[in-house]
Amino acid sequence: MLVSVLVGAAVGVTILQKVIGENIAFGKTAKQSTTYGEYDASKALDETYSSRGSFTEDHVPSWWEVDLRGYFSISNITLTAADMGWNVHMRNAFVEVMDKDVSLCRDVQVEWCGNVPNTVATGEEFTFTCNATFPIRFVRVTRPGIDLLNIGHIDVQGVVATQPYRSYYTSTANRRVSFPSLTTSTETAGACGILCHKSHSCIDFSYRTTASTEANCLLTYKVVPLNSVADHAWSMYTLASCL
Incomplete structure (x- = not known):
């Protein structure tokens, strides 16, 4: 049911509360296209596992997504590459934010935030600024082509926004x-x-x-x-x- x-009648982003330094994705619900071994999507949300993080199997494309379980105005998103040689599996990945689950909904608003370069060093951090003008609930990382996707850690910074x-x-x-x-x-x-x-x-x-x-x-x-x-x-x- x-x-x-x-x-009301208007859709907008109104900042209500500023959270400084808190990763608003921590403890939320994450999923990915496939899972390699024990490296499920939630590992990328916990800095404790940043040396390995989350890991998918080959998929077309490989993707990772977190449901923030609320609406936010996102300022920036930081991806950290894993260690042990797994860092290469984050190359060319791109970051997007959405107001709805793209796997369930048709009328999804999407904003592209940035792209990881072709060269990624062990433990390297990449910070992307998001300029979406609508409330954000989902963050998705995608690696195009038939390949693996590994995220050592992801940090999402933002403030609470009004819901649609x-x-x-x-x-x-x-x-x-x-x-x-x-x-x-x-x-x-x-x-x-x-x-x-x-x-x-x-x-x-x-x-x-x-x-x-x-x-x-x-x-x-x-x-x-x-x-x-x-x-x-x-x-x-x-x-x-x-x-």
Whole structure:
């Protein structure tokens, strides 16, 4: 089920909160075209694994993508090449930012941020400036042709931006968020969704049908492995990838 929340009529990027030095991609959800061994997409988000990072198998093309699970105005993106000779597998890769998941949606806005050169040294860093004028949710790195893609580490810098004027949430019954950032009461699930939309940093919310004077609306901005728990009285609503 989709819950649509309509707030206002204009789509724009409004800076609400500045986060200095924090990698807004850390802890988020990453995926890639294929995975070689244990080097899954999430490894590129954790600097602990920067010597090897994430690694794909041969694919046409090879790509890596992170869902920021929220909307941001991106200032710059830094790619760090891996060690142990794997650095060559980041050559010629290019970076793009998108408002929607290109694998699920048709009407995707895309902004090209930059291209890694043909020569890459071990541990070398490449920083690209993104000038997108729309709110960003996805960052994708692509290496064209039949080749491998290895990213030692990726750092995404940006600030929270307003969401597009319409937000869609998918519903899951019998679940509620386990780490609410705000607990309040509303008369309907839609009203709870509007609060989530207006908070900008909110990515998921839970609602239960009960008296509006009781706490029945939970908002969260946290992305953690166990972000929800079973609870038959609640329904959990997650921000959809294709808006």
